[in-house]
Every structure is written in structure tokens, then in C-alpha cells.
Amino acid sequence: MREYCGPTFVEAWRGCAGVRHQNGRWPPAWLLPTPRATVRSQTYGEWRRLPWRGWLQRVFCQQCGAPTEQREIQDTPRPVCTSCGTVVYLDPKLAVALVIERGGRFLLGRRGEGTREAGKWGFPAGYVDRGEVVEAAAVREAREEVGLEVVLGPLLGLLSTEGESVVLAVFAAEIAEGEPVAGDDLIELGWFTPDALPPLAFAHDQHILTAWHDWRGAGALHSTMR
Structure with a gap:
């Protein structure tokens, strides 16, 4: 049974492009082929490691590449883009x-x-x-x-x-x-x-x-x- 079905290369590239746009430089470890990814926290400014499974959907908007944040949408916490307002619906x-x-x-x-x-x-x-x-x-x-x-x-x-x-x-x-x-x-x-x-x-x-x-x-x- 496959353990993971994640973002495509293009989706991940767009997400990391958003990090570069926001912070002016790439994350210190470009780890697309690896099980984990490194991104910079928009709130605290430090580099942090996130689980690869679903990290793009939690951190980046797939429409514009900007980071997302959790908001209550229809009584459910959902990732929402901080730039364009796109709501990410995480399907089962x-x-x-x-x-x-x-x-x-x-x-x-x-x-x-x-x-x-x-x-x-x-x-x-x-x-x-x-x-x-x-x-x-x-x-x-x-x-x-x-x-x-x-x-x-x-x-x-x-x-x-x-x-x-x-x-x-x-x-x-x-x-x-x-x-x-x-x-x-x-x-x-x-x-x-x-x-x-x-x-x-x-x-x-x-x-x-x-x-x-x-x-x-x-x-x-x-x-x-x-």
C-alpha cells in the first residue's frame, strides 16, 4: 500500500517560488525528492521542517504560491491563502x-x-x-x-x-x-x-x-x- 500521494513537481515548484517571493531567497534545503521539506515561517521568520505529506496544501496556495493560514470556514478549520483568499478544501x-x-x-x-x-x-x-x-x-x-x-x-x-x-x-x-x-x-x-x-x-x-x-x-x- 503506497504511503503517500503528494503534490506534483510543478505544484511544489510554485509553492517554493512563493517562499522565495515572500522572503527574498530560497529555503536552505531544496528537498523536493525527499520525504520532508524545509520552509520559512512567515510569522516567526525561522526555518522549520514540515512533514512532506500534505505540506504544500497547509503552507502554500496552489493558485498564487503565497502562504496559507488556518481560518474557520463553514465551522471547519481550513487553509486559506493570505494573499488571494483561496480556500483549500482537503479531500479524503x-x-x-x-x-x-x-x-x-x-x-x-x-x-x-x-x-x-x-x-x-x-x-x-x-x-x-x-x-x-x-x-x-x-x-x-x-x-x-x-x-x-x-x-x-x-x-x-x-x-x-x-x-x-x-x-x-x-x-x-x-x-x-x-x-x-x-x-x-x-x-x-x-x-x-x-x-x-x-x-x-x-x-x-x-x-x-x-x-x-x-x-x-x-x-x-x-x-x-x-
């Missing part, structure tokens, strides 16, 4: 997760070094690319993360948490072709029963299990009513 990021079950066991992957919650386990998952059909993204992530061609089942649910930027679409899936092979940021795969799960990486993994059990239970109930 859509991701997909797959529940691949075989013989009463779930396919989980162990996360590698350099990822969030490294060493823990989770369902195959990844981000949807801009312009990509959600179902196609789920099939692609199965191929990239666990080396499988899958046939998607129903959408089990949409999971979101207040304060989090990611919305997770969870699909049931069946193996159509291939054998599981760890790929992308996973270092190991395993099949686990619901009562013998390894340490799970995220709180939403338990919600995924609940959604799957609810779907299975509804299917069994429907069968008995026929």
Missing part, C-alpha cells in the same frame, strides 16, 4: 481492502520495515489512483500485494473514522488464478482463522472482519429463508 483519500478467504481462513500480509505498524499483519489494501475505477483498483492491489488474480465479490462496507483522511472500501474476493506471493510493502503472507489471528496493524482490520462476518451471516440467513 479513497483506499481499497480485500477479504480473501479460503477454507475458513483469511489471507493476511505482514508489513515490512519503513511502513506504518511494521511487523504487524493486515488485509491486502492500497490506494485508488485518480481516475481509476474502484473495483479495478481492488483487482490491481491484489495483483501487486499478494500476486493473485481475483474475482471481486460484494462491497462489504465503507469504513471511515472521524479525523482520519482515508475512506476504505472493503470487498470480498475469490482467487481466480495464482498462488499468494508477498509483494509491494509486504514481506510475508499467511492464512489465519478468525480465532487465531496475528497482531493486526490497524483498528480498521477488526472492522473489516466484522463486516465480513455480517455479510456471511446475512447470506446464511437468506439461504435458510428460501
Whole structure:
């Protein structure tokens, strides 16, 4: 699962051009290819380091390159350009997760070094690319993360948490072709029963299990009513 989807080179260049325009010189470290960026605080005048994820949207206006500041817009704190007044609306990021079950066991992957919650386990998952059909993204992530061609089942649910930027679409899936092979940021795969799960990486993994059990239970109930 990709950890970051950030600004383009042109967007970042425009943002740093705004810093140069405001301060008369470039930041001391031009770090576009690196995970962090250095900018100068407009309030205090000192250089400070900001997380790369989303730093452009928090600091610079993508219309004119000027810095932004937090203001209450429609009862929500939002970045607003201090020069042209453009409001930056930070949209959620859509991701997909797959529940691949075989013989009463779930396919989980162990996360590698350099990822969030490294060493823990989770369902195959990844981000949807801009312009990509959600179902196609789920099939692609199965191929990239666990080396499988899958046939998607129903959408089990949409999971979101207040304060989090990611919305997770969870699909049931069946193996159509291939054998599981760890790929992308996973270092190991395993099949686990619901009562013998390894340490799970995220709180939403338990919600995924609940959604799957609810779907299975509804299917069994429907069968008995026929």
C-alpha cells in the first residue's frame, strides 16, 4: 500500500517560488525528492521542517504560491491563502481492502520495515489512483500485494473514522488464478482463522472482519429463508 500521494513537481515548484517571493531567497534545503521539506515561517521568520505529506496544501496556495493560514470556514478549520483568499478544501483519500478467504481462513500480509505498524499483519489494501475505477483498483492491489488474480465479490462496507483522511472500501474476493506471493510493502503472507489471528496493524482490520462476518451471516440467513 503506497504511503503517500503528494503534490506534483510543478505544484511544489510554485509553492517554493512563493517562499522565495515572500522572503527574498530560497529555503536552505531544496528537498523536493525527499520525504520532508524545509520552509520559512512567515510569522516567526525561522526555518522549520514540515512533514512532506500534505505540506504544500497547509503552507502554500496552489493558485498564487503565497502562504496559507488556518481560518474557520463553514465551522471547519481550513487553509486559506493570505494573499488571494483561496480556500483549500482537503479531500479524503479513497483506499481499497480485500477479504480473501479460503477454507475458513483469511489471507493476511505482514508489513515490512519503513511502513506504518511494521511487523504487524493486515488485509491486502492500497490506494485508488485518480481516475481509476474502484473495483479495478481492488483487482490491481491484489495483483501487486499478494500476486493473485481475483474475482471481486460484494462491497462489504465503507469504513471511515472521524479525523482520519482515508475512506476504505472493503470487498470480498475469490482467487481466480495464482498462488499468494508477498509483494509491494509486504514481506510475508499467511492464512489465519478468525480465532487465531496475528497482531493486526490497524483498528480498521477488526472492522473489516466484522463486516465480513455480517455479510456471511446475512447470506446464511437468506439461504435458510428460501
